[in-house]
Amino acid sequence: MKIKIKLFGNCKDIFRSPVLEINFAKGAKVKNIRNKLIEIIEEKHSSNKAYKDLIKKSAFCSERDEIVNDTYMLNKDKTISVIPPIGGG
């Protein structure tokens, strides 16, 4: 299943796009998305530690605007948002 991954803040710069579209196996969890993003950093950014830490510290948000943990299964969601550490104001 194709999942749209919306990116914000520094993540947009790291992945050079505001959104990624990646295929995942049915029953994929947030944990799989987090790992996939880390995998991309390992491939494209020579395993940049700061970038990987950013993904490890990021939260994920479902289509219903709920912050979800790594065990959340993407059954109905077609989009998931990555929320890196925040700091507005």
Add this chain to the structure above:
Amino acid sequence: MFHAAIIDPKKTKKTINLIRAEKFIKNLDAGASIFFVGNIRKNNNNKNVTGVAYDAFDRLAIKTFKKIYIEGIKKFKLKKIKVFIEHAKGYVPLGKPSIVIAVSCKHRSEAYQLSRYLIEQIKIRAPIWKKEYYKNQKSEWLKGISIKI
């Protein structure tokens, strides 16, 4: 009454300003009005700042503002209040405002309490990110705080 918005000059001709805030919180039940304005300052971590670019998850940010507002009403047991929150998105140059929080309440103590509560909670809960731009042409995303589940 409550108003919240993310102001992105790319999508709207509006910029953050106090005039809309003042109009919105006008309240004959209120004896106190507080305006909090967050501006871009020239120095951060010993670096000369020329501006800040904000990114925001607009829909979730507005929901978060509303959630914090409702919490504030309950926490301080407030009635007949008005709250206006606008946060900038995109590039904000040095000296310009990035956020306005305006509240009108019956008494000053509750107006101060609520205003303070809103900004402190927004800083740690609203999905907004900032990238600082410096005099030496460099820029960097600030580290920020992880959202708690």
